[in-house]
Amino acid sequence: MRSITLATLTAALLGTAAQAHYGMIIPSDPMLEQDEGREIDLTLSFSHPFEDLGMTLDRPVSFGMTHDGTRTDLLDALTETEVMGEAGFGLTQRLERPGTYIFTMEPQPYWEPAEDAFIIHYTKTYVSAYGEDEGWDSELGLKTEIVPLSKPFGLWSGNVFQGIVKLDGEPVPYAEVEVEYYNEDLSAQAPSDLMITQTVKADADGVFTYAAPQSGWWGFAALNTADYTLPQDGEDKAVELGAVIWVHFEEWMTE
Numbered sequence: 001m002r003s004i005t006l007a008t009l010t011a012a013l014l015g016t017a018a019q020a021h022y023g024m025i026i027p028s029d030p031m032l033e034q035d036e037g038r039e040i041d042l043t044l045s046f047s048h049p050f051e052d053l054g055m056t057l058d059r060p061v062s063f064g065m066t067h068d069g070t071r072t073d074l075l076d077a078l079t080e081t082e083v084m085g086e087a088g089f090g091l092t093q094r095l096e097r098p099g100t101y102i103f104t105m106e107p108q109p110y111w112e113p114a115e116d117a118f119i120i121h122y123t124k125t126y127v128s129a130y131g132e133d134e135g136w137d138s139e140l141g142l143k144t145e146i147v148p149l150s151k152p153f154g155l156w157s158g159n160v161f162q163g164i165v166k167l168d169g170e171p172v173p174y175a176e177v178e179v180e181y182y183n184e185d186l187s188a189q190a191p192s193d194l195m196i197t198q199t200v201k202a203d204a205d206g207v208f209t210y211a212a213p214q215s216g217w218w219g220f221a222a223l224n225t226a227d228y229t230l231p232q233d234g235e236d237k238a239v240e241l242g243a244v245i246w247v248h249f250e251e252w253m254t255e
């Protein structure tokens with residue numbers, strides 16, 4: 001067990017908030033170019049990205065990609081794999097045409113005893129193919145969704161990412177958005193556990209803004225409580241609905 005888990009364990013024992021979980025869809029390339037082949041690999045997981053700690057992802061309720069308004073169901077294409085040491089899924093996907101491909105996953109409700117609630121993270125990631133970005137601002141009409149106002153690929157590190165938090169198609173004023181870096185090689189260090197997950201709030205129109213200090217994958221999770229409950233051990237339990245988007249920021253390059 002990595003020493004970094006100690007903080008999480010301690011937090012759990014003390015009953016304080018554990019670090020945030022994230023639904024994750026991470027492609028091998030956020031911008032596939034003509035000379036890079038026709039396929040990308042994707043991994044799906046439910047994880048603690050900053051700590052590089054996996055949790056079990058059961059087979060999702062749905063997984064697919066949308067291109068030019070057409071959705072392709074890819075649930076049966078998923079193969080079981082290990083992501084961050086726990087059960088996740090992967091696939092290799094051919095991208096036939098130029099434009100933006102949006103990958104979306106609806107996981108099964110995850111029972112989280114520490115929060116006495118279920119968690120459902122509607123997760124999506126945008127990939128552009130062959131130098132064409134058409135479709136980057138598409139809204140898919142998910143139960144809950146972050147609609148990008150910044151193109152969610154091709155950003156420099158230091159740029160802001162802006163999105164509108166929506167629930168049932170309506171903006172969510174002052175929605176809380178948790179932000180976390182996918183610390184794949186564990187090179188990033190947090191001076192305080194408070195900085196593993198950063199939190200911003202949307203404005204009165206549901207619009208939030210975050211400037212990424214470093215290149216790499218950043219996850220944004222807008223969290224709301226569902227207007228329904230699910231049963232657990234004979235009791236009705238709250239359901240946390242997360243609208244998650246993964247955005248890649250590129251390193252500033254010079255010669």
Ligand SMILES: [Cu+2]
Binds near residue numbers: 020021047048055
């Ligand atoms: Cu967790």
